Structure formats: C-alpha cells, structure tokens
Amino acid sequence: MSATQQIEPSIDHYLAEFARIERDLPGSEESKRERAAELTRFSEAGFPTTRLEDWKYTSLQPVEKRRFEIGDEAEPVSVDDIRAYMPADLDAHRIVLVDGYFNAALSQLDELPSGVTVRSFASYLSDNAGATVKAREIEEEPGSLTAMNAAFFTDGAYVETASGAVLDKPLHVISVSSGVRDERMTQVRHRYVMGENSQATVVEHTVGLGDKPYFANLVTEAVMGRNAQLTRVRVQEESERGYHVSSFFAQQRRDSRVFNHGFDLGGRLARIDTNSRLVDHNSEIHMYGVYAPTGRQHMDNHTRIDHATEHSVSREFYRGVLAGHGRGVFNGKIIIHKDAQKTDSEQACNALLLSDKAEVDAKPELEIYADDVTAAHGSTVGQLDEDAVFYLKSRGVDEDGARAILTYSFANALVQKVGLAPLERYVEAALLAKMPGGRAYADLA
Incomplete structure (x- = not known):
C-alpha cells in the first residue's frame, strides 16, 4: 500500500x-x-x-x-x-x-x-x-x-x-x-x-x-x-x-x-x-438450512457450489421463517463448469412470512456450461394456510399456538435431516420458542 x-x-x-x-x-x-x-x-x-x-x-x-x-x-x-x-x-x-x-x-x-x-x-x-x-x-x-x-x-x-x-x-x-x-x-x-x-x-x-x-x-x-x-x-x-x-x-x-x-x-x-x-468424480455436497429472523433481526445466507468435474452431485434446500420486522436473504449460486458432464444438481429455497412487516429476498442462480447435466432450481414465498389455522383453532388451539405449530411443521422437515435426535429436539424447541405463542408448545419438540 x-x-x-x-x-x-x-x-x-x-x-x-x-x-x-x-x-x-x-x-x-x-x-x-x-x-x-x-x-x-x-x-x-x-x-x-x-x-x-x-x-x-x-x-x-x-x-x-x-x-x-x-x-x-x-x-x-x-x-x-x-x-x-x-x-x-x-x-x-x-x-x-x-x-x-x-x-x-x-x-x-x-x-x-x-x-x-x-x-x-x-x-x-x-x-x-x-x-x-x-x-x-x-x-x-x-x-x-x-x-x-x-x-x-x-x-x-x-x-x-x-x-x-x-x-x-x-x-x-x-x-x-x-x-x-x-x-x-x-x-x-x-x-x-x-x-x-x-x-x-x-x-x-x-x-x-x-x-x-x-x-x-x-x-x-x-x-x-x-x-x-x-x-x-x-x-x-x-x-x-x-x-x-x-x-x-x-x-x-x-x-x-x-x-x-x-x-x-x-x-x-x-x-x-x-x-x-x-x-x-462422484463427490457430493448436501446443504440444508433454516433461518428464522424475528423482531428486527437480519439473516443473510449466501451459498456457492462449484461443480468442477463430471459425475458430481449437489442437493441444496433452505427454508426461511420470518416474523415481526425480520428480514431474510438467500442467494444460492450453482456453477456447472464446462468439464462437469453428468452433473446432478437440485436447489430450492422456500420462505414463510408470518407478518406483513417481514421481508425476504431470494435469488437462486444456476450457471451451466456443460451440455449433459440434470439441474433444477426454484424459490417460493408464501403465508400460512388459513384453513389449516382454522382447523387447529377448532381443536382448541389458540391463534398464536396454531400458527406456531404450522410454522414448526414447515421448518421441521429440514431439522429432521440432521440425524442426531438430541440435537434435533434442541433446535426444534429453539425454533418453537421464537414463534409468537410457540413457547407454550416447545414440549412438542
């Protein structure tokens, strides 16, 4: 300098x-x-x-x-x-x-x-x-x-x-x-x-x-x-x-x-x-992520997978749960290079907004420079199914509890991929505790 x-x-x-x-x-x-x-x-x-x-x-x-x-x-x-x-x-x-x-x-x-x-x-x-x-x-x-x-x-x-x-x-x-x-x-x-x-x-x-x-x-x-x-x-x-x-x-x-x-x-x-x-050859990467900003928290996940050779595999699945004024970012980039024939790659990012003040920016990216590959990517952003909320409320669960249980179910699909039961229970309870009304249902985990 x-x-x-x-x-x-x-x-x-x-x-x-x-x-x-x-x-x-x-x-x-x-x-x-x-x-x-x-x-x-x-x-x-x-x-x-x-x-x-x-x-x-x-x-x-x-x-x-x-x-x-x-x-x-x-x-x-x-x-x-x-x-x-x-x-x-x-x-x-x-x-x-x-x-x-x-x-x-x-x-x-x-x-x-x-x-x-x-x-x-x-x-x-x-x-x-x-x-x-x-x-x-x-x-x-x-x-x-x-x-x-x-x-x-x-x-x-x-x-x-x-x-x-x-x-x-x-x-x-x-x-x-x-x-x-x-x-x-x-x-x-x-x-x-x-x-x-x-x-x-x-x-x-x-x-x-x-x-x-x-x-x-x-x-x-x-x-x-x-x-x-x-x-x-x-x-x-x-x-x-x-x-x-x-x-x-x-x-x-x-x-x-x-x-x-x-x-x-x-x-x-x-x-x-x-x-x-x-x-x-034959190397694999599996990425799973759950992010749950509440209040005014900001959480940004950026991923990059470089398929630099043939016959490699990647699986990438992220889910976001956003409440309050929470903001989430997901940017997932997969690059399949020229020599990476027979690559098998899949990416998906799904987000659930629990508040009209919450915000998510999702940008899945896929760059393919080889011509014999299997690759897919996508992103969705949505809200809870009000019919499902009504069903739980009709069974005696209060409004916040119903939304917490449904949110827990959405995120839990990726939590259970860890394969360590004590750690899964720990993360599940922590996720529930972050949801409005969810702390009362943390014993579900």
Missing part, C-alpha cells in the same frame, strides 16, 4: 489493532508473515458494501462504524453459563472457546479413537512450524472478511482423521462471545482434514452472552480426502447485540460427501457464506 493511498478510519483502527496484538497471535514467524499479507488484503478491500452484488441486501455499516478489539484474554465463563446450550442427552466430545480462546476447563476431549486428532488450532500452529494460517488445499477463500479472519484469528478447532478413522461420537464446538465488555470481537478459525475413507460429525455452535455489542467472525475449512464423509451442523445463537459473519469452504476429492446443516436463530445481524468445490 502506497504512502499516499487513502485509508478509511475504521481500517486504520484495525491496522493499529493488529500491530498491538501481532506478537501474541499463535503460529511461527512464517505464519505471522501470512497473517500480515492477509491484513493487507483486508485493508485494501475494506469492509464489503451494498455496492457489491453479493452484499446488495446486507449492510455492514453497524459493524464498520464501531471499533472492535481483540481481548487480551477471555472473560470468565462457567459451565452454568453455557449449560443451556448443551443439548440434553447429546453424547459428544467438546471444545469450548470463550472470546476466541480455548477453554480447557470447559472442554472434554478424553478417549479419542485411534487415528483421530482433535485439539485447539492455536496449539496446532504453535507445535508445527510449517503449519499454514490458511489450508493449502483450499483453492481460494474470497472476501475481505475471510482475510480479516486469517489475519486476526486467535484460536479454533483443529480436527484431523487418518485414513479409515472414524470419530466415534460428535464433536461439539461451542464458540462463546461473553458480551461483558463493549465492542469486543471474536475471530475464530476451524480446520477439518479428513483422510481417505474417514468419517466425522462436528456441531459448530456459536453463542452470545451478556448485553454488550460484539462482532463474531468465523471461518471453517474442510479438506476432504477420497471417500471421506463430514457431517457439519452449524447452530447460530448469538445474542441480540451480536453481529455474526461466518464462512465455510470445502474442497472435495473423489467420492467424498459433505452434509452441511445450518440453523440461524440469533444475532442482530448474521451473514453466512457456505461454499464447496467438487473437484473429483
């Missing part, structure tokens, strides 16, 4: 913030140089604006106008503070990060199966001089906020499965923003390296406590070996003062399978980017 180049005041703040904490960030000197290069990329691009097509409906001005800082250490958080976010009967290994720092006391990583490594990302970087800040196998991580994360991240979960290894039970990764101090930011990065014929299930759970505004920026990388299978469940429950941005990047080799489930329930503003690149 030249000396005469203009720097926005907010960017100038983050340059100073990086200089303040750089020496305390985990990793080798080589990784510090990587971080500095990513900081330059972020500073030159700045925060994305609504002038960019991919950010047309989501303004980050509430984030940009603040001056978020990395805490020197995590605020005290006890198991009682996060107990409500531990689904009953979910038998799982657990990693807990508080304000971006690994918390050993709250984590539980005993008796991992042979061939499976689960540890904090910071310890992995510190113990491996050649470890990179960004996975070499991921072809690209577009976006200035992913560059910001690569520069600033303090910790995360590192999972590696050897050839043929199976993680015996889910890994529950809870990232907590304490919300105790004003304008703190949490920068977290996870990496999953899946060996040939290996399997794992990871639940990424972001949680906000306290009543102070904060910014959570998370990136997850998945490097998929041949015939590897990853089930990833993302549950976003930031606080009402939380600004949440997260990105997922998967690079998929032959016969690999990724099942990605996303549930957006919290936050003042949430922007989620989910990306997969299918680079070898």
Whole structure:
C-alpha cells in the first residue's frame, strides 16, 4: 500500500489493532508473515458494501462504524453459563472457546479413537512450524472478511482423521462471545482434514452472552480426502447485540460427501457464506438450512457450489421463517463448469412470512456450461394456510399456538435431516420458542 493511498478510519483502527496484538497471535514467524499479507488484503478491500452484488441486501455499516478489539484474554465463563446450550442427552466430545480462546476447563476431549486428532488450532500452529494460517488445499477463500479472519484469528478447532478413522461420537464446538465488555470481537478459525475413507460429525455452535455489542467472525475449512464423509451442523445463537459473519469452504476429492446443516436463530445481524468445490468424480455436497429472523433481526445466507468435474452431485434446500420486522436473504449460486458432464444438481429455497412487516429476498442462480447435466432450481414465498389455522383453532388451539405449530411443521422437515435426535429436539424447541405463542408448545419438540 502506497504512502499516499487513502485509508478509511475504521481500517486504520484495525491496522493499529493488529500491530498491538501481532506478537501474541499463535503460529511461527512464517505464519505471522501470512497473517500480515492477509491484513493487507483486508485493508485494501475494506469492509464489503451494498455496492457489491453479493452484499446488495446486507449492510455492514453497524459493524464498520464501531471499533472492535481483540481481548487480551477471555472473560470468565462457567459451565452454568453455557449449560443451556448443551443439548440434553447429546453424547459428544467438546471444545469450548470463550472470546476466541480455548477453554480447557470447559472442554472434554478424553478417549479419542485411534487415528483421530482433535485439539485447539492455536496449539496446532504453535507445535508445527510449517503449519499454514490458511489450508493449502483450499483453492481460494474470497472476501475481505475471510482475510480479516486469517489475519486476526486467535484460536479454533483443529480436527484431523487418518485414513479409515472414524470419530466415534460428535464433536461439539461451542464458540462463546461473553458480551461483558463493549465492542469486543471474536475471530475464530476451524480446520477439518479428513483422510481417505474417514468419517466425522462436528456441531459448530456459536453463542452470545451478556448485553454488550460484539462482532463474531468465523471461518471453517474442510479438506476432504477420497471417500471421506463430514457431517457439519452449524447452530447460530448469538445474542441480540451480536453481529455474526461466518464462512465455510470445502474442497472435495473423489467420492467424498459433505452434509452441511445450518440453523440461524440469533444475532442482530448474521451473514453466512457456505461454499464447496467438487473437484473429483462422484463427490457430493448436501446443504440444508433454516433461518428464522424475528423482531428486527437480519439473516443473510449466501451459498456457492462449484461443480468442477463430471459425475458430481449437489442437493441444496433452505427454508426461511420470518416474523415481526425480520428480514431474510438467500442467494444460492450453482456453477456447472464446462468439464462437469453428468452433473446432478437440485436447489430450492422456500420462505414463510408470518407478518406483513417481514421481508425476504431470494435469488437462486444456476450457471451451466456443460451440455449433459440434470439441474433444477426454484424459490417460493408464501403465508400460512388459513384453513389449516382454522382447523387447529377448532381443536382448541389458540391463534398464536396454531400458527406456531404450522410454522414448526414447515421448518421441521429440514431439522429432521440432521440425524442426531438430541440435537434435533434442541433446535426444534429453539425454533418453537421464537414463534409468537410457540413457547407454550416447545414440549412438542
């Protein structure tokens, strides 16, 4: 960057913030140089604006106008503070990060199966001089906020499965923003390296406590070996003062399978980017998402699937439930490249408006450059069936309860695809509790 180049005041703040904490960030000197290069990329691009097509409906001005800082250490958080976010009967290994720092006391990583490594990302970087800040196998991580994360991240979960290894039970990764101090930011990065014929299930759970505004920026990388299978469940429950941005990047080799489930329930503003690149034959990506903005919440899901080779499969189904003044955005892009013959792809986004003040912007996109493919995409927006509401009311259910039950049924079809009953019940109850009158029927879940 030249000396005469203009720097926005907010960017100038983050340059100073990086200089303040750089020496305390985990990793080798080589990784510090990587971080500095990513900081330059972020500073030159700045925060994305609504002038960019991919950010047309989501303004980050509430984030940009603040001056978020990395805490020197995590605020005290006890198991009682996060107990409500531990689904009953979910038998799982657990990693807990508080304000971006690994918390050993709250984590539980005993008796991992042979061939499976689960540890904090910071310890992995510190113990491996050649470890990179960004996975070499991921072809690209577009976006200035992913560059910001690569520069600033303090910790995360590192999972590696050897050839043929199976993680015996889910890994529950809870990232907590304490919300105790004003304008703190949490920068977290996870990496999953899946060996040939290996399997794992990871639940990424972001949680906000306290009543102070904060910014959570998370990136997850998945490097998929041949015939590897990853089930990833993302549950976003930031606080009402939380600004949440997260990105997922998967690079998929032959016969690999990724099942990605996303549930957006919290936050003042949430922007989620989910990306997969299918680079070898018979690879599959399955994306399922439910977003439920209420009040004045804003939730934006952007997805991109690159079919870069023949004989690959993608399935993508999202459902939105919007109440109050809630606003939802869905932009799903599927690109079938020239050499991706015999691709099989399907995408659908459906939204249910529970209020005349709610709004949804849906933009499914399909680009096809091959001539022997099966592909379909579509989008619908509607309201509850008043006849069905009347039927439930005639059976003794009040107005709000009837609408909550019907809304629950609409979203629950995707919740049940997770395949983990304790987690499904947890998400179902959380969804019901968000609906007007639904809290009284949460026992249905």
